[in-house]
Amino acid sequence: MADFTQLINENACRIEYDCQDMPFHIACSAHSANLAIGDTINKCTEVKNAIEIFRDYSKKLRTPTSMRVLQENNQNMALLDVSTRWSSLYNMLLRLAQLKPFTSSLPDHLFSGKNMTESNWEDMMEFIEVLKPTAILMKNLQNVHISLSDVFAYWTGAILSLQELQTVQPESPFLDTMLDNVQERFKYVSSNPMMLASVYLDPRYQLLLDSAEKDKAIDYLTKLHMTCSQVEIYQPPMNQINNLPHAGLSSLEQFLRTKEVPPTDSVLTDAVTNIRKRLIDFGKNPRQPSTSSLLSFWEENKSKHFELHSLAVIIHTSPGTEVKIERNFSTLKFVLNRLRNNLSDYDLEKILIIKFNTK
Structure with a gap:
């Protein structure tokens, strides 16, 4: 040899x-969408403060007393968002909206005199509407098999949904900032010639x-x-x-x-x-x-x-996201943990290969 x-x-x-002149780097679309949501919330101070109120309220709904009341009414418990995944914020707010009819049956002392006002509930419903297109985008980008042209189409669909929402909420700084950030991130993601080539060779989306x-x-x-x-x-x-x-x-x-x-x-x-x-x-x-x-x-x-x-x-066949890799890292913690940490590199690799390919 x-x-x-x-x-x-x-x-x-x-x-x-x-x-020469051939791109080797494709930005992770899921990460880019996550950054667009995070940038929007960080720029809107009022929205960020309101989200802190909603987050604290969710925590109070997860106390043993609150959970007992919700279980008696056959309701799911409140959710908490993950700071590194802004798409989880939508799930937290949506669950709060579903639990609103049952919060009146909870004792007032659980909230220490800081219960949600009607204005807070109205703001939360507005946030849910604005976050919905990006939440759908994040969910689509987490699919196992998507091409670069699918990524392009999902981003375009999210932008169109936000633009349609502007006709319903013409004076919403949060919505305007979200749309600007999503368009800015999409411009960066879609500027890659490999993605444009994928869309061109996709007869479904070539007209985009x-x-x-x-x-x-x-x-x-x-x-x-x-x-x-x-x-x-x-x-x-x-x-x-x-x-x-x-x-x-x-x-x-x-x-x-x-x-x-x-x-x-x-x-x-x-x-x-x-x-x-x-x-x-x-x-x-x-x-x-x-x-x-x-x-x-x-x-x-x-x-x-x-x-x-x-x-x-x-x-x-070029991946548009790193979701699969992140999913594999999440699986790793179930194989290598504090109770099982003496595995050799060889054994760990073989176990992971079997686990990843038998799903």
Whole structure:
């Protein structure tokens, strides 16, 4: 077997050529949505103070006396939000709203004279309406199998819902700030050309792109196609050929390398023109229903769009969130804990592999 380091050195020029200008980082969409909600609450001081009141009220509803009353009425107990997950704030407020009819049966001394006023309840209902689109967005982003185009569509849906809500609540600073922050984060998330390429190769959501975004997606997909095709057409510049490592090569191979001639510009130009034409023609296809399956579409059109299918496999399998990784970390604490902390790295890895792949 050839030495791995030697293979890396021999292909260093190839790697640098293939990967130039290709993005390697995709922001986690779930984390970006979480930041948008957090930024909104931190900017709105009145909202932040009101949420503290709601949080304290939830804590008082979780005392033994309050829980006994709620259980007697067949009600679920109050929830508490998690500071690192702003989407849980919506669940806490929604549960409080459901428990409102039963809070009147609780003794007043539990609240130390600081019971919720009617104004507090009205503010809470407004917060629930504003947080609902982002809560739905966070829930959708936690799905196990989503493509980058799904992420784009979920964000767009949340923005549209907030804009529709503005017609009902025209003078809501909290809503306006939420919409601004969500749009700002979405602009950052959707600026990645890989996400634009995923939306372009998704016949369900391609219409969401404007002409400039489509051109950017086509340019990226063309470059990606040429990169994947370098096995056949790539040749390093002639001034670099003589600098490639010759260790382990026969004299004949070294001599043949000096005779290599890079492909003519016409060959590269024809390849680029061909794939760009296929991509432009694909953009003229009729839209598929948003409820249809992206996987089924590409399986059915694999032979018709063979080259585009290869690109779709690469693009649509790129993860748009780190939810799965975070979920695996959460599972780790059930395997490695204070009662079971002597596992070797080897055993721990094998246990986790089995656990993650048997769900």
